[in-house]
Amino acid sequence: MDPFSAEGELLNIHNAFHSGQYQNVIDFDTAALSSENQLPARVLKLRAQIALGQAKEVIAAVSSEEDTPDLAATKALAQQTAGNTDAALQLAQDLAENYPENATVQVLGGTVLQAHGNSEEALALLSKHQGNLEAVALIVQIHLQQNRTDLALKEVQAAKRWAQDSLLVNMAESWVGMRVGGEKYQSAFYVYEELASAPSTSAPLSIVGQAVAELHLGRLPEAEAALTAALEQYSDNAELIANAIVLNVLAGKPSADLEAKLQQLQPSHALLADIQEKSEFFDAAAAKYSPKVSS
């Protein structure tokens, strides 16, 4: 039986991970799990550690067990997150070659490959999955990053046929919905709202999702309420801050403080990098024009 299915014993830890409750994953009591589920549970815990920024600890923890492909893949992700990207890519590519059937390798390897922009390689690896929803979600995300909403949609619809109830499929559908727009914004909103309001799944991840959906629906006051409440609770979440900046701009409010905070927290954030790039672009483009008579 699929250990992640509705009846499986890994369901709760799995859902906690994907709804962004990383600390709960780490605290999860795995002693009672059956032996074949111990390894996946451990991988999830290690990944939760990585997500919480403890990549170095993870590398140390798995360094002696690199023979296990699952843990090696975890190490690759940890290296990637820790900044040792070349080693991570090398390891991921090795693993992809040697253990392409391993589900952990697929997902984590795929993540590392995609992080390097090797989308085709990542998709090739992920396409070998056997009913692995994480792989599906990753494929959807890669398609979306490539702006191929059509392919992402196909992938989600295929997955819905065999795993309609899964949290991951719901979330992946929402990601696609945010690109499609129209009524899909509302559907995505419902998914995130449901996650954000249930105690077992509420986390910055789901609140950001809810707020972003509100934003796209043009409901700025609601989005603001969600983000403000969330920022009080999770003041250091970069995505919360980034989206709060967007919201403030749209609402015509100053956003400089938040930008400074984001700069301090995560200078590499896409928003900041993007703005920097565009600022330079502006100057270059503006330089082409000048008045006939300078005054």
Next chain:
Amino acid sequence: MQSSPNMLTKFESKSSRAKGIAFHPKRPWILVSLHSSTIQLWDYRMGTLIDRFEEHDGPVRGIDFHPTQPLFVSGGDDYKIKVWNYQTRRCLFTLNGHLDYVRTVFFHPELPWILSASDDQTIRIWNWQNRSLICTMTGHNHYVMCAQFHPTEDLIASASLDQSVRIWDISGLRKKHSAPTSVSFEDQMARANPNQADMFGNTDAIVKFVLEGHDRGVNWVSFHPTLPLIVSAGDDRLIKLWRMSDTKAWEVDTCRGHFQNASACLFHPHQDLILSVGEDKTIRVWDLNKRTSVQSFKRDLDRFWVIAAHPEMNLFAAGHDTGVMVFKLERERPASAVYQNQLFYITKEKHVKSYDFGKNVESPPMLSLRKLGSPWVPPRTLSYNPAERAILVTSPTDSGTYELIHLPRDATGAVEPTDVKRGQATSAVFVARNRFAVFNPSSQQVDIKDLSNSTTKTIKPPVGTTDIYFGGTGCLLFITPTTVTLFDIQQKKQLAELAVSGVKYVVWSNDGLYCALLSKHNVTIVTKTLEQVSTLHETIRIKSATWDDSGVLIYSTLNHVKYSLLNGDNGIIRTLDQTVYLVRVKGRNVYCLDRNAQPQILPIDPTEYRFKLALVKRNYDEMLQIIKTSSLVGQSIISYLQKKGYPEIALQFVQDPQTRFDLALECGNLEVAIEMARELDRPNFWNRLGAEALAHGNHQTVEMTYQKQRNFEKLSFLYLATGDQEKLSRMAKIAEHRGDFTSRFQNAIYRGDVEDRIQMFKEVDLYPLAYLTAKSHGLTEEAESILEACGLTEDQIALPSLEESLKVPHAIVPTFKSNWPTKAAGHSSFEKALLGEVGAGDEEVADGFEVEEDETEAVLAKDTLEDDEVDAAGWDMGDDLNLEEDVEFVNVESTEAGAGSSEADLWARNSPLAADHVAAGSFDTAMQLLNRQVGAVQFAPLKERFLEIYKGSKTYLPASTGLPPLVNYVRRTTEETDSRKVLPIIPRDLETVASVDLQEGYAAMRSNKLEDGVNVFKRILHTLLVNTVSSESEVEQAKTIITTAREYILAMTIELERRSLSTDTPEGLKRSLELSAYFTIPKLEVAHRQLALMAAMKLAFANKNYNSALGFANRMLANGGSAKLLDQAKKIKAQCERNPQDAIDIEFDQFAEFDICAASFTPIFSGSPCVTDPFTGAKYHEQYKGSVCRISEVTEIGAPASGLRLFVPAQH
């Protein structure tokens, strides 16, 4: 025979055999006449016996309430008919005449008549006003068991053991008695012989029809309230239905089912049903149209004798061997669900409708649920799923069924639903966007189902579960008779359990944090984790509840709307005439459904609970607001405040000195307490004040109270304690003066004054003590003098051994000088709020120009915006489409793998507007567009605007861990999914500019902050330059705002230029005068132009340019406005008119038409050559052509331009 699940017993009494029943038409009362000779009056709502009437001798069989008067009539086996007043609780009179048992008695619906049927084989009509028998109807030849008036016509139906039912026509009787205008001989004759035919052969009552068909005696007969139908019940165990026309009557059908004598029967007042009771111990309900049994109810031991229907409500009562039962045939609670601003509910016709709270509008029916359950059983619950726009409806039919139905998009009428999913369950609720839970009590199992109705999960609820409710996202509440359990569906885990018994309904607060568990007589408020917050008990049944947005529970009982705060404080909001089911409360309105499933709005006064809520939350400002704006005073609120420990707040409400004193003491406000004590001036109050002041360490007040009470001992001790020697000695003097030796002694001790003690002892002839005192303090001389006075010598006295003399302790700290700062009696924050409001009223006064017309200006601003004629020279909105071809592009969908184009690229392709290109990040093409449209050449001032738009165009949605967030593109076309039509959102839309930025600019002008003003108006220009609007009319509005901004920038820069000038030189002065004159030229708001004119006028006047000043004054007077300004203008005008000459000649002709060059600030007279800025329309002298516009700082003066585009009409 199973008892029907839908028969809902509301009340049961225990007594001897009940033979007659009558409902009060308005009050919740029934009269029950018993076989034991007693008549009981019950309140069936409260379940209490109100009264007993015991004057009949033997069984009482007939009973009836008068429809309007406080009367009732009874008839019994003592042959008597008695009329009673239930208010005075007395039998008014007795009607004698029947010669055997009286079986039934009834009042006529309008006339003052009583109809009685008796075993003496007669039916009689009595006039209860003159207490006389007016008609005796003979014809039956056995006991008459029942006789009833027709509700509207002049007919009587009677049933007799002679096996017949008779219909009597009494129109003759009415004629004779209802209009006795003159009493003729014939009338007198007729009255004297009531049973005789009159001279024309008519009798008062004639038999119209004889209905034969029963094979045994007939026990009961009833008319249909509206149709010409009659129903009868007989000892042949049959219920027979008869129909009549004007000329004949015939049997329609027979309802077979009773297996013993049928005792009574009646028509349902509103529905097509017949109800009957019998000695087979059953109540049976029949379908009037099909004559089939609909439901039945059986008692184990008791035979039924009588049944009665409430005239208006859906209530029935049946009398049996051991009492009566009051029951309903069906639940009257309409199934409903609330989502945001909408109520979804099922009407009596089983139509699904919605109701908009905000608009107070009912939708037309959306669906018909006619086929759900059985025809006579209304649906029980409704659960709504907004994500899928689906409803779940349950019906109790067939031991519980549910249906899952999708609502149509638009309500078009009561259509039959398609694609219905159904199943067996007593409860069904949505638990998530795509899941619902159904509960089956027989299998004790909860199934979680998806929207295709297939079970995804099965849960075993706790043993004895009777119902399930939504328990917050992903959770369920299981209700058992004694507990409520919160269960997480996903984790399959019980989260919490609470012992609450008999919960029937669960109502969640709007924010989902709290929930109210309603049982018959209790409300328990719990948190979302099922922790009990408070509980309250009601003696009257609780019917429904809903939450106020502020977290106050509003609930209804049978006859009240009440509130409960989270802490359990509750009270009555209003009374109810009829039972309603609350669904929503908003402001001063409570929305509810009545028993006919009609939405109703009940106005309420929320002041009391808002006040209490504010109190609990310590929101003093709101409390203050409520106190000021409402009449919330009275003893109840004061005692509430006091009880809740807010005496300092209660203090603010009270005038009565005694109460004020009590409250002041309670909150330690000594100042008020002293004030009140002075006013009251009674020892008791001083005493209490003293005790309280002592506790505070406020000894000065203590001193005062002791003085007031003349409590010298305490005073002395107080002075000792505070170390006030001076006052102590004064106390000693007082004691001496009063001749109070004890007190004097005490004071002497306190002061350590030995001499005084000795002196005192001597005065009271206590020489031994005096001697001893002197001796022990070493006052030998004194001792000896005492000895001498007594005539004794030292050796004659045996002294006890003396120890060291007593030392009087001295106060170390001079406490008496001031009070201890022990307990601060400061002002509560509430009092502070009370005091603080005085200061908050100060208004900000606009400095700089003194203008008093802020309000009128805003209005003027609007007017001018609309009225202004727009100089749209650079605004030719021609068809010069730069990107016309691009708009028509075709999106080629590639199916190959590989990256696609991002939505940002689509935006740039989809729109010819610069703002959309900016949002897409395509700054270069945006600049190109602006260059062509308005000749923009200097983009640096637009950088902030560009980045602002760009920043707001994308959101960041975290997806898989380890990868950067997914970028999504924010659209202004939120409904659009066609990739060729999607467009980006542009922050700071026209409305924001008009309502926020423009007002900010005006404010800067008003407060003379011109540099700020210039910046604000330039920002407005830049914001509008890169923007979009949604209609042609908005384009016009945008153009108007651009013009306004231009004029203000021009005016402000002129004035700023003037202020920077030195006026020491004649040239400087001349230029200054000119600029001040030019300042009056731009088209500002009238109020602002007045400011400019005022400034110009004063400057000109001061420099003796009386002619110019006169011109300005005249213009000001023409503009009108503030009286203060006009006064000044009038004065100056008067002075100038004496000498209308200019001392300094300036280049300004007040009568000529001219524009101001925005670069040189010199006039451009009409006809002279000039160039225009393509964006702002600002005018310049020709030599400025090709330079950057001074107003916009972006565009090139005189550049060729196609005109700014802000809007694209819908494209196809």
